[in-house]
Amino acid sequence: AAGVIQSPRHLIKEKRETATLKCYPIPRHDTVYWYQQGPGQDPQFLISFYEKMQSDKGSIPDRFSAQQFSDYHSELNMSSLELGDSALYFCASSLGLRAQNQYFGAGTRLSVL
Amino acid sequence: GENVEQHPSTLSVQEGDSAVIKCTYSDSASNYFPWYKQELGKRPQLIIDIRSNVGEKKDQRIAVTLNKTAKHFSLHITETQPEDSAVYFCAASFSGGGADGLTFGKGTHLIIQP
Numbered sequence: 759a760a761g762v763i764q765s766p767r768h769l770i771k772e773k774r775e776t777a778t779l780k781c782y783p784i785p786r787h788d789t790v791y792w793y794q795q796g797p798g799q800d801p802q803f804l805i806s807f808y809e810k811m812q813s814d815k816g817s818i819p820d821r822f823s824a825q826q827f828s829d830y831h832s833e834l835n836m837s838s839l840e841l842g843d844s845a846l847y848f849c850a851s852s853l854g855l856r857a858q859n860q861y862f863g864a865g866t867r868l869s870v871l
Numbered sequence: 872g873e874n875v876e877q878h879p880s881t882l883s884v885q886e887g888d889s890a891v892i893k894c895t896y897s898d899s900a901s902n903y904f905p906w907y908k909q910e911l912g913k914r915p916q917l918i919i920d921i922r923s924n925v926g927e928k929k930d931q932r933i934a935v936t937l938n939k940t941a942k943h944f945s946l947h948i949t950e951t952q953p954e955d956s957a958v959y960f961c962a963a964s965f966s967g968g969g970a971d972g973l974t975f976g977k978g979t980h981l982i983i984q985p
């Protein structure tokens with residue numbers, strides 16, 4: 759079965775640069791969630807979208823923005839990168855508005871040097 | 872906001888024995904409680920979930936119980952196998968009118984000793 763696809767899988771950036779992470783949800787899934795996971799930590803919810811509209815907002819820094827497009831894929835844009843932004847970024851998708859059965863992608867590992 | 876506490880942080884059991892991981896949550900509005908298994912460097916995988924209108928749910932060797940009054944839920948793994956070794960996260964969310972994000976516990980590193 760098709761899963762959540764994230765690209766790129768690995769990304770290396772310098773401080774103060776920008777980065778764009780992409781997420782392609784499971785076919786027919788209309789809801790996308792973004793999470794950040796630091797080393798040895800639990801995933802932290804950043805933001806979610808349903809039907810191309812922002813639905814819930816978590817601990818997303820003002821330097822980050824995201825959107826969901828007409829084909830339901832989503833992009834997380836990160837600017838003025840800091841060393842502390844180094845983490846695994848997961849996208850999850852689900853069907854419908856209820857926060858159930860969130861299936862995670864393989865993640866993008868961002869390293870900020 | 873929601874706060875989820877998870878214990879223990881590390882759990883070592885003999886192969887074939889049972890393992891129990893416990894979580895408490897703070898927000899009485901939370902009504903959806905999934906459990907995820909995560910191997911090192913891999914994605915979190917949903918292994919079982921429970922909603923607030925159910926007290927217990929089983930799936931083969933895995934079971935989850937929920938006590939709404941105490942705001943407490945637990946994961947039970949029976950007949951543990953080496954492939955059960957991983958980090959397990961509990962989570963809580965309000966599943967209602969929006970795509971609410973999950974609040975995770977800090978995780979339990981489960982080690983299955985051969």
